[in-house]
Amino acid sequence: MVKISVWTDYACPFCYIAEARIDNLVKEMGIEDQVEFDYHSFELYPDAPKDVQETTVVRFAKKYGLTEKKAADRIDKIAEMGRAEGLDFNYSSTLNTNSMDAHRLTQYVNSLGDPKLTKRVSDLLFDAYFGKNLKLADHDVLMNVAKAAGLDLTKVKEVLESNAFYDKVRADENFIMKQGVNAVPFFIIDNKGIMGAQPKNVFKQVITDALQNDKNAN
DSSP states (O other): OEEEEEEEOTTOHHHHHHHHHHHHHHHHHTOGGGEEEEEEEOOSOTTOOSSOOSOHHHHHHHHHTOOHHHHHHHHHHHHHHHHHTTOOOOOTTOOOOOOHHHHHHHHHHHHTTOHHHHHHHHHHHHIIIIISOOOTTOHHHHHHHHHHHTOOHHHHHHHHTSOTTHHHHHHHHHHHHHTTOOSSOEEEETTEEEESSOOHHHHHHHHHHHHHHHHHHO
8 A cells, every 4th residue: 555645734735736636647647546545734824714815816816916917817826727727626715714713624534543534524625615616714615615524513522613633734734844844835856856737747756666665565
């Protein structure tokens, strides 16, 4: 089994694109039963408020020093990359809010020991943000994600209304930043670190090598 460890944030367009790219590649290679995702938290905007303060275009323009027109054009190009991977990708109308609670939810699911379930929740959170343009700081949104994933809603409510798994999120962030990584997506595949939404052929080579190494080890 090849483990793909990923540090991700649900407000990160390239995280969604990269993970979809790997998903599509794994399906094309017919190795679904040989690959397992291992999710880790990383907040791109740890100081983001609980409610929306400005549009994505305005926020993007400020972050990269662009005019709003150029920001909108760049956002549209990124959205096209997402749609090319088969995603419902509505980047310009996303509603950016604090993602800590979404990460705490993922950490709770991680604790259940079912990687496929964690991946299901992660995919639903990405779709909530980029597909449905919902606010990930909204507990109703997170509860609906939990319901769609078939989670114990009583337990999820307890987690969201507490500080449970906060330390787990921070531990993930601190670990990877100590390795010199301060942006996501970041993948570790067979002890090799890969930054960003790399082209499919890059991911394919690393996964192919990892599969061969796993075969040789067994």
